[in-house]
Amino acid sequence: MDRTEEKGTVSEPLGKAGDPCVMVIFGASGDLTKRKLIPALYNLASERLLSREFAVVGFSRSAMSHEEFREKISEEMKEFATSSLDPDLWNSFVQRLYYLPGDIQDPNAYQRLQALLLELDKNHDTRGNYLYYLATAPDLFSHIIQQIGEAGLACEENGCWRRVIIEKPFGRDIESARSLNREIRKVLSESQIYRIDHYLGKETVQNIMVFRLANGIFEPIWNRRYIDHVQITVAEDIGVGERGDYYDKAGALRDMVPNHIFQLLTFTAMEPPISFDADSVRDEQVKILRAIQSISPEEVLRYTVRGQYGEGAVKGQRVPAYRAEPSVPSGSFTETFVALKLYIDNWRWANVPFYLRTGKRLSCRVTEIAIQFKQAPFVLFRKTTVKHLKPNILVLHIQPDEGISLNFGAKIPGPLVRLGTVDMKFKYEDYFGRTPSTGHERLLYDCMLGDATLFQRADMVEAGWSVVSTIQDVWKALPHRKFPNYTAGTWGPQEADDLMAKDGREWRKCNG
Ligand code: BG6
Numbered sequence: 210m211d212r213t214e215e216k217g218t219v220s221e222p223l224g225k226a227g228d229p230c231v232m233v234i235f236g237a238s239g240d241l242t243k244r245k246l247i248p249a250l251y252n253l254a255s256e257r258l259l260s261r262e263f264a265v266v267g268f269s270r271s272a273m274s275h276e277e278f279r280e281k282i283s284e285e286m287k288e289f290a291t292s293s294l295d296p297d298l299w300n301s302f303v304q305r306l307y308y309l310p311g312d313i314q315d316p317n318a319y320q321r322l323q324a325l326l327l328e329l330d331k332n333h334d335t336r337g338n339y340l341y342y343l344a345t346a347p348d349l350f351s352h353i354i355q356q357i358g359e360a361g362l363a364c365e366e367n368g369c370w371r372r373v374i375i376e377k378p379f380g381r382d383i384e385s386a387r388s389l390n391r392e393i394r395k396v397l398s399e400s401q402i403y404r405i406d407h408y409l410g411k412e413t414v415q416n417i418m419v420f421r422l423a424n425g426i427f428e429p430i431w432n433r434r435y436i437d438h439v440q441i442t443v444a445e446d447i448g449v450g451e452r453g454d455y456y457d458k459a460g461a462l463r464d465m466v467p468n469h470i471f472q473l474l475t476f477t478a479m480e481p482p483i484s485f486d487a488d489s490v491r492d493e494q495v496k497i498l499r500a501i502q503s504i505s506p507e508e509v510l511r512y513t514v515r516g517q518y519g520e521g522a523v524k525g526q527r528v529p530a531y532r533a534e535p536s537v538p539s540g541s542f543t544e545t546f547v548a549l550k551l552y553i554d555n556w557r558w559a560n561v562p563f564y565l566r567t568g569k570r571l572s573c574r575v576t577e578i579a580i581q582f583k584q585a586p587f588v589l590f591r592k593t594t595v596k597h598l599k600p601n602i603l604v605l606h607i608q609p610d611e612g613i614s615l616n617f618g619a620k621i622p623g624p625l626v627r628l629g630t631v632d633m634k635f636k637y638e639d640y641f642g643r644t645p646s647t648g649h650e651r652l653l654y655d656c657m658l659g660d661a662t663l664f665q666r667a668d669m670v671e672a673g674w675s676v677v678s679t680i681q682d683v684w685k686a687l688p689h690r691k692f693p694n695y696t697a698g699t700w701g702p703q704e705a706d707d708l709m710a711k712d713g714r715e716w717r718k719c720n721g
Pocket of ligand 1 (some may be wrong): 445466576
């Protein structure tokens with residue numbers, strides 16, 4: 210089969226470079242900077258999508274000079290770069306990295322930041338455009354923004370822009386998300402705020418919209434008349450690793466559902482937007498979140514399942530129980546698995562269940578959206594040896610095997626009418642090769658160009674939390690579950706299968 214017409218252009222510059230700017234990373238000594246942000250900026254530079262008028266300021270507590278910061282980053286890139294470094298490009302890139310040691314709580318540090326930014330504007334012609342990336346603990350977000358404001362560094366005047374990327378988690382429930390939104394809106398306008406969800410940086414997630422809307426054949430059947438139900442799975446085989454402290458306060462529901470899983474859900478379910486501009490797309494996403502049928506406390510009991518892993522084996526390796534992970538209290542009742550059934554109360558999706566599940570230490574790593582179509586009538590097969598027909602399933606494979614597959618029934622060759630199930634498969638890699646990426650490139654680039662389509666708006670975050678809050682409240686009011694209730698390396702607790710079985714359905718057996 211032919212690849213797309215665009216294929217030959219993949220290594221050409223794909224568009225105009227981002228605006229000139231200085232990117233300030235708060236929390237620059239953390240993991241995100243070395244694993245994602247610097248490799249992503251380098252990839253943009255190598256695609257010529259980063260302006261030549263660009264600089265980075267790493268802001269963090271540890272004392273370091275610019276030169277030491279550059280050396281540290283150069284060393285880290287040996288491990289985290291997603292492609293081999295071009296020495297000339299790297300040399301010019303690294304000269305644009307600066308470092309400012311300081312305490313995020315100290316107003317004087319922001320005065321020093323202001324002085325450094327003015328200097329960089331002069332030396333790199335960055336025109337007063339500043340992109341602040343908040344890669345710190347979430348309880349510092351509002352404080353940093355307030356300080357940026359007080360130092361006069363948030364104010365967009367004389368044609369320059371000031372934008373802030375805020376990492377997840379954005380709040381821990383509906384109340385805290387609302388209050389964080391209120392706090393930061395005292396300093397910034399909504400158009401300056403970029404709430405990041407790294408799932409939107411994944412090619413396959415961005416492709417959901419293209420798949421649905423750039424192809425004439427799917428949209429007419431993308432509704433309750435043809436679709437029986439939808440399953441969204443975000444399964445991880447890893448445990449909580451070193452993040453026990455954060456995770457134990459969050460749990461699987463907060464960590465994954467209102468953000469990553471709701472992004473997958475809204476792209477799958479939303480109406481076609483009137484254009485691809487940020488607000489048109491986000492208007493449609495938020496309509497879906499608001500249309501999620503509210504769940505009564507009694508339905509929380511029937512429609513939700515939570516679990517926590519006990520010790521077990523993943524890929525042949527013994528692994529400890531959640532309660533034995535570092536920084537996790539030995540009597541923790543935090544869930545590491547959640548499964549939910551939701552309905553979207555609108556014309557397109559009335560009565561179509563959406564089943565969502567996510568968990569740690571499951572059998573394998575796989576993220577996918579499976580659309581199961583309604584069964585064809587059996588009538589013609591009654592007099593054959595065929596016992597039953599299988600439904601068609603369209604699967605959007607998000608990771609790790611990125612692609613799309615459609616499974617359908619086919620006649621097994623031979624004199625009898627016998628049916629087999631076959632798969633039509635498309636794999637990204639086969640068509641487009643591998644693009645070195647951390648998943649942050651597109652998001653940083655969009656922010657430099659002022660395109661917020663792939664970032665969450667305040668109303669989306671709040672709508673997401675309001676769905677989850679009812680569940681949180683009911684869970685909190687109930688006596689503790691008997692945890693652990695699933696063995697590491699399996700597909701979660703038995704109740705998750707029962708949730709499906711009650712509806713006469715079953716979870717797909719996913720293979721990572
Ligand atoms: C993060 C969660 O946002 O997403 C983690 O906090 C999770 O708990 C991670 O492991 C999953 O991301 P990915 O890209 O590996 O699917």
